[in-house]
Amino acid sequence: MTRLNVNPTRIQLKMLKSRLSTASRGHKLLKDKLDEMIRNYSNLIKENYSLRLKYEDSIRMLLKNFCLAKCFMSKEEINSLFSISLMNVKPVFETKSIMNVLVPNITLENSEEIKLPYCFIDTNPLMDKLIEQVNNLMPSIIKLSSIEKTCQILSTQIEQTKRQVNSLENLTIPQLEETIKYITMKIDENERSSRIRQMKVKSLTKEK
Secondary structure (H helix, E strand, O other): OOOOOOOOOHHHHHHHHHHHHHHHHHHHHHHHHHHHHHHHHHHHHHHHHHHHHHHHHHHHHHHHHHHHHHHHOOHHHHHHHHOOOOEOOOEEEEEEEEOOEEEEEEEEOOOOEOOOOOOOOOOOHHHHHHHHHHHHHHHHHHHHHHHHHHHHHHHHHHHHHHHHHHHHHHHHHHHHHHHHHHHHHHHHHHHHHHHHHHHHHHHHHHHO
16 A cells, blocks of 8 residues: 655654544444445335335326327317316425435325316216326325435435545555554654664763
């Protein structure tokens, strides 16, 4: 490991020991943070997977029914129908902190279901049923999207934290330790040389 290019003095030794202590504490904190984020991420991934399995079949069936229903209606009529909300969905957009990482927290206020607010003459029953199903599924889709965004943010943060931990573990801390070892050896060597010189001076003085 390449050591830092510093003068082998006691002041530098004291500063490097302080830096090593700070780096070691930072490494431990980041490692603990990383482990906790990975634990939260694993739980969210499992929840996301189970929700996807639960609602993907419903979404697939909705799309299949939509393809059948739109054959009997014009594009303008379909757009007009889907522009009407059958539920007073009031999402509340907030954030929560997972290990100091801000992630979205979308909740829905109590919503009131509304009856189909249009005439049934120009629509087919399949489309009416489809619109109700879409609105009933909307809260679940919002919840799933919130969890997926949280997983995306956490995965990015986990990668960044991993790089920081690896940098401290494999570069910064070994460099500091190697430099401290080198300076300590240099200082000891200088002290031995100084002691030997003093002994020689003493010996020469006595001989005179």
